[in-house]
Amino acid sequence: MTDRSAPPSPTSPPQADESAGSPRPRPWLPLPVAGCAAALAGLALLFAFPPYDQWWLAPVGVALFAVAVHRRRARVGAGLGALTGLVFFVPLLSWAALEIDAAPWLLLSASQAAFVAALGAAAAYLSPLIDRAPLTWPVWVAVLWVGQEALRSRVPFGGFPWGRLAFSQADSPLLPLAAIGGAPLVSGATALVGGVIAAVLWRLTVAASSHRGQWVAAARAQALPVGALLAAVGAVLLASMAVPQRQPDGPPVTVAIVQGNVPRLGLDFNAQRRAVLDNHVRATEELAQRVGRGEAAQPDLVVWPENSSDIDPIANPDAGALISGAADAIDAPILVGAIVRDPAAAGPYNVGLVWQPGTGPGEMYAKRQPVPFAEYLPLQPVVEPIARWLTGDDVDRVGGFAAGDEPGVLQLGPAAVGDVICFEVAYDGLVRDSVVEGAELLAVQTNNATFNEAEAYQQLAMVRLRAVEHGRESLMASTVGISGFVGVDGQVSDATGFFTQDVPVRTLSLATGRTLATTVGVWPEALLATGALAGLAAAFVLRRRSRTKVIDVNERST
Template identity: 50%
Template sequence: MSATITPVEAPGPDTAPTPGSRLRRFVRPGAALLSGFLLFLSFPPRPLWWLALPAFALLGWTLRGRRLRAGFGLGYLAGLGFLLPLLVWTGEEVGAGPWLALAAVEALFVAAAGLGIAAVSRLPWWPFFAAGVWILGEGARARVPFGGFPWGKVAFGQADGVFLPLAAVGGTPVLGFAVALCGFGLYEAVRRFRAYRATGTVPRGPLAAAALAVLVPVTGALAALPLVDDSAEDGTATVAAVQGNVPRLGLDFNAQRRAVLDNHVARTRELAQAVKEGREPQPDFVLWPENSSDIDPYANPDAADVIDGAVKAIGVPTVIGAVIAPETGKLRNTLIQWDPRRGPVATYDKRHVQPFGEYIPMRSFVRLFNSNVDRVSRDFGPGTKVGVFDLAGTKVGLATCYEAAFDWAVRDTVTHGAQLISVPSNNATFGRTEMTYQQLAMSRVRAVEHSRAVVVPVTSGVSAIIRPDGEIVAQTKMFTPDVLVEKVPLRSSQTPATRLGTLPEALLAALAVAGLGWAGARAVRARRTPAA
């Protein structure tokens, strides 16, 4: 018995790739980039929160059924499409190098999530597993390296969205999971509808999975609405937030330290005069922003004198943002509780200092790529104690600027008794970019997450006062000196998100791991099963 071998002809003109086939190779990479860019567009200052849903639907189409390596690559493209425009403000004063490096590194976490989503995409009920994988990726990105970088969590783009009440249920992980799940569910619903049109039948299991992936987040958000409560459980407090402004934009605002201090002193004295004349109500306490006194008032009597004079003029406890420079050791980014009679009585040192901004990891190595690291000539060190000040009987929790992005940093203040949260910040380095609006949205999400009013005093804007339901009741313009005075509700009850802490995130991570394990086991069985 002999076998006949048919020779394989070399490709001729009729078998050469057509322009259309070549273009089709770029469809999924293009869709991955577009999904990331749509996710970016869903973030403030644009009120387009709903674009996150088609972003995840498109990402689901891009990744479903792909091999792991393709999932990683497509996920990386989605990460670049999202993070490059989102983080462009990081290069505002130091050039494109740090911005591109940060986006490139952070996009690796999205790439890993893309790999995981591709892996679970063939499972029954895959949208649930895929949304869990996304949250697992966000959780990793919020913790490593250098303490993590949670900027760009999906939840932070949902301050105006219908899913926001879910922040009170399980914090940013549950809110982000709901958005991702609904987006993946929308894609699966469209896919099943197309299958129905082609075959006339749809299996009940996949149809139920697609329907529930959309209905569960929407129903959950509606059910969580009663948790969004801005009633005054513990009465009210009248708070003043001072925005002194800086003489000019950029990194060198620190060289104008006395001018910045004098600006905040002047605004506080003007407020005191307005109160005396009956044009403004008497505040119970006053909040200055981070870096409002970069002159150490403990080491510089003239700075202490002008601060003390302003606090005495307004006559109520005032929180001062200062840079403390001990003779030895690291600098401290400190908030000082300044009493009009006793002077400085309490301090809070920022616990999560910003890598490459307040301290430089691997300084000698990083200097090879960007000499701007030497602008930070002396590193800041982190504090260790939770910041809660008793200001005229109101317990105010403190999360300084960058700390607002970290779940634990804000939650700690509420579990330690805070009835109101303050997020003093300094965004002058980032000019008129979207950064300040992205950060303001974080504070709005935190307000709902913990059912607390949030006050955001900023050196150059945008300062704001936010009610526990996330509504902004007063805000300033950027780079404009101003003072906000508002009566806000005080609350002491804790939301499920506050009480549960990291448990919801752990459960969602477990869901992701279970899906990845199931997908891995199926792949192993498929390899071991002999072909028919």
């Protein structure tokens, strides 16, 4: 990564841009300093997310990133962006290497960092447009960031939305914006605040340079533009505070989450699966005994986590009998996380299966977004030899799961439950589909047994955003934790410990109305991403015009 431009100060005379053919102001920071800023940006973003939860560092990270790449050539911006992405994603996704070889974790981190590299190139390319209208800098930062997240959430193989700015803001005053425009609007607002920080620092530094380092005089000279930028932040915060919180309008239901826990050592694969099922059956039966003694409320429905029955309970009579016994004991329908094999399908399904007391299996939701390279192998003839070379026999763990094609709305007693399974909570459309189809509360079934608390808390932060986004009380049910309930304000109740057995019970309220975010769906993201494309197009036109002027001047001089 090289940058031939010398960067003494932001007020230095323009330098010829050989790639664009037009005068280009020198970068604000020397390249080594910009590299440090890019690395610090990645660290700031990392510490904004769980388990650190310093949400205010997200806009700081965006600001550091913005100033690092500004006025750089696109290729240098890409290099700085890759540095930010690697510093951010490698530790954020370190849970992916706990049970498997490090190669898939590092490849996943590098693939996500590549999108941040593209963001760095795009932000650097927009520099002439920003220099022409400096007060628009925060807007361009926001739309570019949302555009990058929109792309990363879709490609390749359905995308991987982990690490979106919105998912760091569960404790932020910006969270209520999710009810208006979902995760994209929260990400955009977070990036906008970061862009304001960058623009204010830039203007004050330029002014201080012209006033010989007198920062007070510089602040006075820049009072109007800096005030306008800070007013934009105030407007965003006021808009967030003014968002009305939609209260559930339906009847109460009592819900139990069964976190059965898993054995850690000493069992082979089949014995492990049976032990996990036994744990959830036993915990449910113990809840029934507590209900009988008046120590716990009678639940209207019970939610077990993903993979609570890896033994197909429909095909295996013993597993089915165990679950039936638990459902009869608690006298309530159980949402069982199960693996179901359909001989007519390309592979097994990862499902949420309703098990009724007295009658057994009923409605079923099949996971619509299996995880590539973990639950199925995309482009198998090409990818399998590479995967075997990288991970040895680990490729045999890929389950070859088939994808479902229907939204997860299941009737459990009095409640229409919107079911999403594990990583699906990160995908905007999958969660929204269940609400549009009539879900009155949201349930996220997950299995965190092969991960750690950091991954569990990162996932719980997504549940918190979804609860606000759709005005639905929600829950996360995990085999080992973290399980808990989430209110429509994003606050968590009855959170369980990690690698413990626990059965929290809580009364929730059903909801039937729609938030604005549910109604408008993908449109806020589409508009913001279109703004990013418009900015790139405008920068292209501006660069072409500058190139033409330089050519005309050169021709006249000769």
